[in-house]
Amino acid sequence: MGFDFEEIDAIINARSMAIVGASAKPVKFGSLFTATQLTFGFKGPVWLVNPGEKEILGRPVYPDLGSLPEVPDLVYLTIPAHRSMDTLRDCARLGVKGVIIMAAGFREAGAEGAALEGEAMRLAREGGFRIVGPNCFGIYNPRNRLALLPGHDFSQTPGDVAYISQSGGFSVHVGRQCKGLGIDFSAIVSYGNGADINEIDLLRYFAADPQTSIIAAYLEGTSDGRRFAEALGEAASRKAVVVWKVGKSESSSRAVTSHTGSLAGSARIWEGLLRQCGAIEVSGVDETCDVLLALKHLGRRPGRRLFLVGGGGGLGTYAADLAEEEGLEVPTLRADTASRLRAVLTAPGASVGNPMDIGTPLVPIPVFEAAMDEASCDPGTDILVFDLALNFGYGLGGEEGLDAAADVLIRVRRKSGKPVVLVLYSRAIGPEDLRFEEILRRLRTRLLQDGVMVYPSMQRAMRALALVNA
Amino acid sequence: MGFDFEEIDAIINARSMAIVGASAKPVKFGSLFTATQLTFGFKGPVWLVNPGEKEILGRPVYPDLGSLPEVPDLVYLTIPAHRSMDTLRDCARLGVKGVIIMAAGFREAGAEGAALEGEAMRLAREGGFRIVGPNCFGIYNPRNRLALLPGHDFSQTPGDVAYISQSGGFSVHVGRQCKGLGIDFSAIVSYGNGADINEIDLLRYFAADPQTSIIAAYLEGTSDGRRFAEALGEAASRKAVVVWKVGKSESSSRAVTSHTGSLAGSARIWEGLLRQCGAIEVSGVDETCDVLLALKHLGRRPGRRLFLVGGGGGLGTYAADLAEEEGLEVPTLRADTASRLRAVLTAPGASVGNPMDIGTPLVPIPVFEAAMDEASCDPGTDILVFDLALNFGYGLGGEEGLDAAADVLIRVRRKSGKPVVLVLYSRAIGPEDLRFEEILRRLRTRLLQDGVMVYPSMQRAMRALALVNA
Numbered sequence: 001m002g003f004d005f006e007e008i009d010a011i012i013n014a015r016s017m018a019i020v021g022a023s024a025k026p027v028k029f030g031s032l033f034t035a036t037q038l039t040f041g042f043k044g045p046v047w048l049v050n051p052g053e054k055e056i057l058g059r060p061v062y063p064d065l066g067s068l069p070e071v072p073d074l075v076y077l078t079i080p081a082h083r084s085m086d087t088l089r090d091c092a093r094l095g096v097k098g099v100i101i102m103a104a105g106f107r108e109a110g111a112e113g114a115a116l117e118g119e120a121m122r123l124a125r126e127g128g129f130r131i132v133g134p135n136c137f138g139i140y141n142p143r144n145r146l147a148l149l150p151g152h153d154f155s156q157t158p159g160d161v162a163y164i165s166q167s168g169g170f171s172v173h174v175g176r177q178c179k180g181l182g183i184d185f186s187a188i189v190s191y192g193n194g195a196d197i198n199e200i201d202l203l204r205y206f207a208a209d210p211q212t213s214i215i216a217a218y219l220e221g222t223s224d225g226r227r228f229a230e231a232l233g234e235a236a237s238r239k240a241v242v243v244w245k246v247g248k249s250e251s252s253s254r255a256v257t258s259h260t261g262s263l264a265g266s267a268r269i270w271e272g273l274l275r276q277c278g279a280i281e282v283s284g285v286d287e288t289c290d291v292l293l294a295l296k297h298l299g300r301r302p303g304r305r306l307f308l309v310g311g312g313g314g315l316g317t318y319a320a321d322l323a324e325e326e327g328l329e330v331p332t333l334r335a336d337t338a339s340r341l342r343a344v345l346t347a348p349g350a351s352v353g354n355p356m357d358i359g360t361p362l363v364p365i366p367v368f369e370a371a372m373d374e375a376s377c378d379p380g381t382d383i384l385v386f387d388l389a390l391n392f393g394y395g396l397g398g399e400e401g402l403d404a405a406a407d408v409l410i411r412v413r414r415k416s417g418k419p420v421v422l423v424l425y426s427r428a429i430g431p432e433d434l435r436f437e438e439i440l441r442r443l444r445t446r447l448l449q450d451g452v453m454v455y456p457s458m459q460r461a462m463r464a465l466a467l468v469n470a
Numbered sequence: 471m472g473f474d475f476e477e478i479d480a481i482i483n484a485r486s487m488a489i490v491g492a493s494a495k496p497v498k499f500g501s502l503f504t505a506t507q508l509t510f511g512f513k514g515p516v517w518l519v520n521p522g523e524k525e526i527l528g529r530p531v532y533p534d535l536g537s538l539p540e541v542p543d544l545v546y547l548t549i550p551a552h553r554s555m556d557t558l559r560d561c562a563r564l565g566v567k568g569v570i571i572m573a574a575g576f577r578e579a580g581a582e583g584a585a586l587e588g589e590a591m592r593l594a595r596e597g598g599f600r601i602v603g604p605n606c607f608g609i610y611n612p613r614n615r616l617a618l619l620p621g622h623d624f625s626q627t628p629g630d631v632a633y634i635s636q637s638g639g640f641s642v643h644v645g646r647q648c649k650g651l652g653i654d655f656s657a658i659v660s661y662g663n664g665a666d667i668n669e670i671d672l673l674r675y676f677a678a679d680p681q682t683s684i685i686a687a688y689l690e691g692t693s694d695g696r697r698f699a700e701a702l703g704e705a706a707s708r709k710a711v712v713v714w715k716v717g718k719s720e721s722s723s724r725a726v727t728s729h730t731g732s733l734a735g736s737a738r739i740w741e742g743l744l745r746q747c748g749a750i751e752v753s754g755v756d757e758t759c760d761v762l763l764a765l766k767h768l769g770r771r772p773g774r775r776l777f778l779v780g781g782g783g784g785l786g787t788y789a790a791d792l793a794e795e796e797g798l799e800v801p802t803l804r805a806d807t808a809s810r811l812r813a814v815l816t817a818p819g820a821s822v823g824n825p826m827d828i829g830t831p832l833v834p835i836p837v838f839e840a841a842m843d844e845a846s847c848d849p850g851t852d853i854l855v856f857d858l859a860l861n862f863g864y865g866l867g868g869e870e871g872l873d874a875a876a877d878v879l880i881r882v883r884r885k886s887g888k889p890v891v892l893v894l895y896s897r898a899i900g901p902e903d904l905r906f907e908e909i910l911r912r913l914r915t916r917l918l919q920d921g922v923m924v925y926p927s928m929q930r931a932m933r934a935l936a937l938v939n940a
Binding site: 080081103104105108109135165166167168169170172173174176177179180181218220246247248249250251252254255256258259260283284285286311312313314315316317318319320321322323324325330331332348349351353354355357389391427428429430431433434437438441442445457458459 | 650
């Protein structure tokens with residue numbers, strides 16, 4: 001029905017809502033979403049609707065939308081496709097602003113479903129409301145505390161990243177993983193089939209939304225290639241745009257049709273379009289989150305020249321292989337930087353250069369700090385990358401040594417202003433080694449809060465740095 | 471000094487040893503290795519040697535090798551390079567069989583170090599002993615309980631994988647990560663500069679070793695291209711061989727020279743050589759371990775035709791993209807398989823096909839089992855791949871549901887005989903979400919024990935399956 005900022009905004013920033021099909025039965029999505037939204041604490045009234053229930057989690061349940069004390073901005077439908085039309089007629093009659101239709105069984109399911117989707121659209125046009133979905137989860141917005149997806153423990157802190165996704169599952173995966181990385185959202189919208197509000201409308205909305213400065217998307221296809229290209233180009237000229245496009249192979253195109261009824265289109269055309277518009281093309285949830293982390297800390301095109309440092313010669317050698325494979329640069333050190341570093345790193349096994357081996361992982365913390373200070377001042381490199389395997393222990397040993405090493409990196413980042421990337425991981429992956437994971441997560445959270453980027457592998461770090469430089 | 475099976479075997483399967491430079495001072499490698507080896511419980515006498523100590527961890531310390539009650543098979547040197555020659559003279563005089571030289575500061579450090587390395591080799595030839603190193607960690611062998619690397623908690627179960635590595639760090643990373651994957655070793659040898667026993671000798675040794683059926687290696691270069699190619703070709707004709715070769719870029723070649731004094735050689739020549747010999751080329755510790763896991767469970771060339779299943783349409787679509795990118799196949803389902811699956815998966819949102827969407831992650835366990843049973847019987851596919859994100863909960867919910875799902879996969883694997891790969895992960899990576907990691911590790915250990923392969927991401931699973939099929 002075309003793009004209208006106010007209409008979409010009235011849904012994403014809804015001030016009242018009703019959940020139709022609210023339930024207390026434990027194994028239904030209706031109950032999962034009801035509990036999630038009630039736990040998350042929507043900033044406005046949430047009315048529960050279900051003719052078969054009287055009370056859910058201590059709240060009254062209304063038999064239908066007409067019985068509510070007010071007309072809600074937003075109606076969330078968790079009932080099956082074939083039973084949705086009566087409620088949509090109520091929505092049209094009452095004048096709600098938006099409806100999210102969660103159920104599958106519409107266009108993606110064949111002719112009968114397509115007829116239902118057509119009828120839903122007819123009612124929306126007639127009643128003047130907009131639809132998100134069908135075949136989706138819904139919306140997460142920390143500002144009004146919408147959480148219409150499995151995310152009762154999502155961050156309550158508003159941020160500047162918008163994520164739009166045809167997959168409900170991936171919208172939750174990205175939201176969940178970003179929470180652990182300290183990346184906050186303006187909103188996440190899982191829009192499924194995109195029968196009404198689609199990828200084009202959402203791109204235009206978030207390009208205009210003043211809360212949003214980074215837009216990321218999971219796409220299976222688009223309803224209109226030309227209009228999508230226009231919207232993408234405009235969005236990418238104003239904000240960083242990250243796109244994960246699936247359906248590039250023969251078997252995955254088949255899957256796209258049966259998942260959201262989209263047409264996947266040619267892989268080559270998509271790649272060209274994304275590159276031409278200046279969008280960053282990614283693949284997978286991990287890579288999406290990795291790039292969002294780099295954009296948050298570095299922005300777009302922070303420079304390709306890396307100073308690679310590790311405690312062990314193999315680490316740096318491998319890192320240099322990966323960096324150059326990804327089109328990043330590992331320049332030879334300037335003579336003055338090298339001679340200052342040689343004055344600090346005197347133990348056998350240490351090797352001054354780029355990549356640089358600080359010697360054993362048992363290097364004393366003051367030596368480590370002096371070396372990282374010198375390294376961060378090198379004017380020939382843009383980003384300092386340090387590799388730290390947790391299963392060795394560090395510095396004077398154990399957790400204290402690790403904390404001291406983290407403090408050094410935070411100080412170096414602050415003093416020099418140079419971006420610092422820590423590749424932090426543990427190879428101790430057995431059930432008896434959970435302590436390492438606990439330390440790792442604690443350190444990562446602290447480092448991220450203090451401006452040091454943390455990646456779980458050199459491969460993922462190099463890829464993310466290459467992508468934001470693309 | 472050439473290849474001799476018995477000489478190398480006398481070191482790897484040593485029956486007595488001395489640690490020269492044994493120490494109780496906490497921040498030295500000498501103390502780390504002493505404590506590691508004493509904790510690991512070598513099956514034979516371990517004599518500690520250090521003129522400056524009287525007792526370490528309740529054991530007597532001898533002033534020099536000549537004072538020991540017997541001549542040890544193996545001498546482990548943890549003293550600095552320039553102080554090693556007197557001890558090596560003792561080794562020559564006494565007639566030990568092998569010496570591991572840990573210290574850096576030899577060939578890789580320049581002319582002075584190269585002279586020391588030459589002198590060490592002269593003493594070895596004169597005394598008839600063999601050298602591992604210098605500039606290495608040493609050897610792990612669960613059969614005689616050698617643990618001359620930071621691995622006091624390495625597996626004590628002997629296995630059939632040999633790992634040889636020029637990097638001490640990576641030898642420990644691979645050992646540690648494989649422990650968590652249930653992969654056991656015949657031995658791990660970190661050989662550093664490879665002044666005497668080198669990659670060629672070790673390839674030939676493990677090719678002949680009856681305990682070893684898989685050989686993996688981390689290489690920075692080789693001392694003799696022609697002899698290496700011969701040894702590799704022979705090893706790969708008898709056993710699965712996995713090689714990670716670094717130093718492929720300009721900056722990493724520089725690093726190789728300063729790390730182990732090797733010459734990295736042309737990337738293209740190495741790639742051609744590995745392919746021609748039938749070795750599997752990998753990159754990184756993760757990929758090395760991922761391929762070792764696939765080799766353990768599937769062997770070489772288990773078939774490329776995958777049946778991809780997930781709870782959610784996006785998962786399967788992405789998996790199909792990855793599979794075809796890697797040269798794997800996602801064939802259309804046979805009509806009979808498809809019709810049997812359609813009788814089982816009746817809920818809206820489910821979609822029968824390949825990739826297959828079993829619907830929501832909340833599918834009831836009996837439906838899940840029936841679907842996986844049918845899927846495993848499909849004669850048109852070689853391997854069944856299932857994607858399971860832990861942060862959703864599963865089945866009837868929570869940990870019980872997850873255990874039930876794992877039981878289903880184990881039963882399906884056992885009944886059908888078809889290889890089952892589970893992609894198991896959690897996006898809940900914050901410090902407050904450690905419970906998910908705990909459940910994940912417990913499930914992974916159980917599944918691996920019962921023959922279900924587990925990978926942490928679809929990308930890594932697809933890559934490993936492609937590599938063992940290469």
